[in-house]
Amino acid sequence: MIQIKNLIKRFGDFVAVDGLQLEVKPGDIVGFLGPNGAGKSTTMKMLTGFLPPTSGEIVIDGDTLSKAPLKIKRKIGYLPEGAPAYADMTVLQFLHFIAQVRGFKGKDKKQRIKDVVDKVELQDVLNRPIENLSKGFKRRVGLAQAIIHDPLILILDEPTDGLDPNQKHQVRKLIQNLSKDKIVIISTHILEEVTAVCNRAVIIASGKKVFDGTPKELQENSKFHNAVTIEFEGDKPDISQLKLAPGVTDIVERDQHTISVIGHESYESLFPQIMDLVHLQGWHIKAMYNEVGQLDDVFRSLTTEEAA
Amino acid sequence: MVGVIFKREFSSFFATPVAYVFIFMFLMLSGVFTFFFGNLFERGQADLQPFFNFLPWLYLFLVPAMAMKSWAEERKSGSIELLMTLPITTGQAVVGKFLASWLVLGLALLLTFPLWLTVNYLGQPDNGTILAAYLGGWLLAGAFLAVGHCMSALSKNQIIAFILTVVVCFAFVLSGTPIVLNALKGFVPSLVLDTVASFSFMLHFEAISKGVLSLTDIVYFVVSMFAWLTACFLIVEYKKAD
Numbered sequence: 001m002i003q004i005k006n007l008i009k010r011f012g013d014f015v016a017v018d019g020l021q022l023e024v025k026p027g028d029i030v031g032f033l034g035p036n037g038a039g040k041s042t043t044m045k046m047l048t049g050f051l052p053p054t055s056g057e058i059v060i061d062g063d064t065l066s067k068a069p070l071k072i073k074r075k076i077g078y079l080p081e082g083a084p085a086y087a088d089m090t091v092l093q094f095l096h097f098i099a100q101v102r103g104f105k106g107k108d109k110k111q112r113i114k115d116v117v118d119k120v121e122l123q124d125v126l127n128r129p130i131e132n133l134s135k136g137f138k139r140r141v142g143l144a145q146a147i148i149h150d151p152l153i154l155i156l157d158e159p160t161d162g163l164d165p166n167q168k169h170q171v172r173k174l175i176q177n178l179s180k181d182k183i184v185i186i187s188t189h190i191l192e193e194v195t196a197v198c199n200r201a202v203i204i205a206s207g208k209k210v211f212d213g214t215p216k217e218l219q220e221n222s223k224f225h226n227a228v229t230i231e232f233e234g235d236k237p238d239i240s241q242l243k244l245a246p247g248v249t250d251i252v253e254r255d256q257h258t259i260s261v262i263g264h265e266s267y268e269s270l271f272p273q274i275m276d277l278v279h280l281q282g283w284h285i286k287a288m289y290n291e292v293g294q295l296d297d298v299f300r301s302l303t304t305e306e307a308a
Numbered sequence: 309m310v311g312v313i314f315k316r317e318f319s320s321f322f323a324t325p326v327a328y329v330f331i332f333m334f335l336m337l338s339g340v341f342t343f344f345f346g347n348l349f350e351r352g353q354a355d356l357q358p359f360f361n362f363l364p365w366l367y368l369f370l371v372p373a374m375a376m377k378s379w380a381e382e383r384k385s386g387s388i389e390l391l392m393t394l395p396i397t398t399g400q401a402v403v404g405k406f407l408a409s410w411l412v413l414g415l416a417l418l419l420t421f422p423l424w425l426t427v428n429y430l431g432q433p434d435n436g437t438i439l440a441a442y443l444g445g446w447l448l449a450g451a452f453l454a455v456g457h458c459m460s461a462l463s464k465n466q467i468i469a470f471i472l473t474v475v476v477c478f479a480f481v482l483s484g485t486p487i488v489l490n491a492l493k494g495f496v497p498s499l500v501l502d503t504v505a506s507f508s509f510m511l512h513f514e515a516i517s518k519g520v521l522s523l524t525d526i527v528y529f530v531v532s533m534f535a536w537l538t539a540c541f542l543i544v545e546y547k548k549a550d
Contacts, residue, residue, distance in 0.1 A: 045389070045549065048393040049392075049393055049547070050389050050392050050393050051549050070395050070396075070397065073393060073394065074395045076393070078390075080386060080389040080390055080393070081386075082386055084385055084388075084390050085387060085390065086316070086320065086386040086387055087385060088320055088323050088324050089316075089320065089323065093319070093323075097312065097316045098314075098394070100312045100315075100395060101309065101312050101313075101394045101395065102395070103392070103395075124332035129323075145390070228412045262330060280389060300482040
């Protein structure tokens with residue numbers, strides 16, 4: 001278990017992380033969200049023991065990071081932002097080096113490397129220098145390095161940044177396939193990633209925690225959660241009737257052909273009655289669906305509120 | 309763990325042309341200095357004094373070039389973040405890196421053995437003196453190198469690291485020469501003068517290279533290396549994330 005207690009990091013006058021409190025339990029896959037410069041990377045650097053905090057404490061499985069750094073570093077696998085590696089080494093040399101630092105020897109080492117190469121599919125580039133690899137492969141080498149010792153805690157700073165959709169999918173699958181009793185913390189600014197792989201979302205803005213809950217709860221924060229969106233064929237008709245329907249609190253025009261009908265909280269779903277209304281009015285519609293919530297919206301309102 | 313870091317660094321020197329270029333330049337220049345400027349043949353003496361006289365000046369530019377990459381590159385490429393979050397201590401990393409470069413320097417020095425063969429062919433040199441001088445040369449290289457690693461930790465920019473190292477090493481070489489000592493004479497008390505002189509890489513190296521293998525000189529170089537590596541350690545520890 002990771003306990004972050006009142007963590008503060010200042011760079012001169014600038015406060016990068018401002019009194020962060022967080023507990024992460026085994027099994028949590030945390031999506032760590034926030035705008036650029038919110039303090040995500042700084043927090044991760046402190047968690048992995050790279051940066052010392054200005055004040056506050058990080059306790060992992062009962063050990064304080066500042067007092068037992070090596071013991072804790074052994075438990076952590078870390079992919080730093082940009083997946084840095086030793087560019088002049090080949091992939092195989094690099095993984096050998098990491099495995100040795102992680103204390104593996106002989107057969108065990110070979111097996112570890114083989115497993116991890118299979119897992120992130122590096123077979124084709126094993127003997128190529130890392131500097132000659134594409135961004136996607138570099139990122140995968142970084143991932144391989146982070147999971148080679150099967151860590152209890154995996155910290156990934158923007159693991160899918162710069163990858164193409166196929167590669168993103170692969171990385172997400174990899175994270176989901178890690179065993180269930182691990183702690184995974186992923187920083188990202190791709191919101192779909194959180195709903196796709198995480199079971200917990202933490203949003204920080206200006207170094208402060210502004211949201212902590214499940215991705216579902218995050219969606220429920222959206223104005224559009226449970227809203228019914230209608231796409232009309234052609235321009236929208238006169239929709240004044242809709243406004244009068246029971247339970248409807250607001251209608252938002254999304255674009256020329258699309259509106260979202262927002263209902264009162266007490267209404268579980270407006271869908272059936274709006275469906276009836278559409279039939280009654282004889283509107284030609286292309287599509288009509290229940291919204292789960294617009295994450296960008298929630299993200300924006302949570303993070304700009306804080307900054308303002 | 310020092311061993312693992314050492315191995316990685318050492319093989320990285322040979323994975324890139326750095327080690328080869330260094331060794332080639334070192335051998336070529338040491339040959340040029342010894343035979344052309346040092347007049348090895350014309351002197352009519354079977355010893356390697358010409359070679360060892362020029363060695364500090366050769367090291368003054370070649371060792372900084374070798375050391376400038378050590379930490380600056382780690383910080384520039386961001387791999388320092390990887391290194392420092394692995395289960396190793398900063399001290400292990402500093403020592404491992406240093407030993408790897410020092411061994412390459414030692415290797416280059418060993419490869420000057422044709423010089424030794426030459427003087428042995430031409431006459432009967434005092435091989436004990438030559439051995440002491442080689443040891444002194446390696447210690448001198450280590451002291452330069454420790455300065456270089458420290459300066460490399462100071463800056464992300466390898467060129468700046470190079471220049472700083474040359475300047476600092478130059479000061480340490482010069483501090484024992486008559487130029488500096490004469491300039492200071494009269495201004496400062498003799499205690500300060502002696503202190504300045506005692507810091508000189510040159511005086512300690514010259515003593516060893518003449519075959520006087522005294523403990524003081526050896527301790528001097530060991531302490532220098534230790535001091536600069538400690539400074540390097542502190543800089544890496546506090547500046548790694550800048």
